[in-house]
Amino acid sequence: MSAPTLLIRDLKLGFRSYAGMLEVLHGISLHIAKGERVALVGESGSGKSVTARIVLGLIQSLRSARVSGLVEFEGRDLAKLSERERHALRGTRMSMIFQDPTSSLNPVYTIATQFHEVLLRGSPGISQAEARRRAVAALDDVAISEPERVLDSYPFQLSGGMNQRVMIAMALANEPSLLIADEPGTALDVTVQAQTLTLMRDLTERHHTAVLFISHNLGVVREFADRLYVIYKGRIVEQGPTAALFDDPRHPYTRALLQAVPRITGGGIPEIEDASEAYFAPLVVREGFGEPGRAG
Numbered sequence: 001m002s003a004p005t006l007l008i009r010d011l012k013l014g015f016r017s018y019a020g021m022l023e024v025l026h027g028i029s030l031h032i033a034k035g036e037r038v039a040l041v042g043e044s045g046s047g048k049s050v051t052a053r054i055v056l057g058l059i060q061s062l063r064s065a066r067v068s069g070l071v072e073f074e075g076r077d078l079a080k081l082s083e084r085e086r087h088a089l090r091g092t093r094m095s096m097i098f099q100d101p102t103s104s105l106n107p108v109y110t111i112a113t114q115f116h117e118v119l120l121r122g123s124p125g126i127s128q129a130e131a132r133r134r135a136v137a138a139l140d141d142v143a144i145s146e147p148e149r150v151l152d153s154y155p156f157q158l159s160g161g162m163n164q165r166v167m168i169a170m171a172l173a174n175e176p177s178l179l180i181a182d183e184p185g186t187a188l189d190v191t192v193q194a195q196t197l198t199l200m201r202d203l204t205e206r207h208h209t210a211v212l213f214i215s216h217n218l219g220v221v222r223e224f225a226d227r228l229y230v231i232y233k234g235r236i237v238e239q240g241p242t243a244a245l246f247d248d249p250r251h252p253y254t255r256a257l258l259q260a261v262p263r264i265t266g267g268g269i270p271e272i273e274d275a276s277e278a279y280f281a282p283l284v285v286r287e288g289f290g291e292p293g294r295a296g
């Protein structure tokens, strides 16, 4: 069996602080097969972003962080790679889209310049002319009708939705095998967010890109993800195919998250009556949903 695109086993993370060790992840396990779209859903502070940043190799070098467990990307143990090798993977084999496109794009460079830089990571030495040709094709892919005009614009000259499309085009420009999306579009309005998700789903399907999608909102991931992991206070509490989890949520925390879905515009996640009920309830794993064998 070929290696999954991403395999995380028993991942633990703590941060050293003056008050002692702050334990943030308590042994997370998850996997993403090639071309599969998987969502990690949980409330703010549950440990979604740190998980993504470990996969990107951004936490391992922090002096305050203590990371243990296994993270394999395309069958390679990230802990065995040098910082330089991990750096080389970012923006090439794996890439990331953040919540707010305007803060991820550099305001002082045109889109063309920023595209060129992105493409240089995947194709060192690529000429400006060739980069422009590929950028036009990539913008075309995200349904931008005047790619030449957009390339010569600065981010502030474009709408939030347009910048989001540019970000998606850039994130996929080097044909990564894994895209990490951290609540893309939440900084934008609901319609643009919905369009962003549809676009991302279509493009990743077409390019067979695996996706780790991070969100606090189960409603948002329903149409997007093949499978879901629900994270609560640094632990996965339920996992399974998206439809099964929506039809029959078994963990108290998943049920609480689902109750929050109709109230997308406010209110947040309702409190679980007895928090210990959610915290100590056993992990729910659906049938036929075991972890794949390791590579090698």
Ligand SMILES: Nc1ncnc2c1ncn2[C@@H]1O[C@H](COP(=O)(O)OP(=O)(O)OP(=O)(O)O)[C@@H](O)[C@H]1O
Binding pocket: 015, 022, 024, 042, 043, 044, 045, 046, 047, 048, 049, 050, 051, 064, 216
């Ligand atoms: N560099 C750091 N040093 C100390 N604690 C950190 C650091 N980064 C994250 N944390 C803590 O780790 C926990 C998990 O944070 P994380 O950002 O992963 O949450 P999240 O689920 O992504 O939330 P959000 O949806 O708000 O982004 C939080 O308690 C946070 O304060």
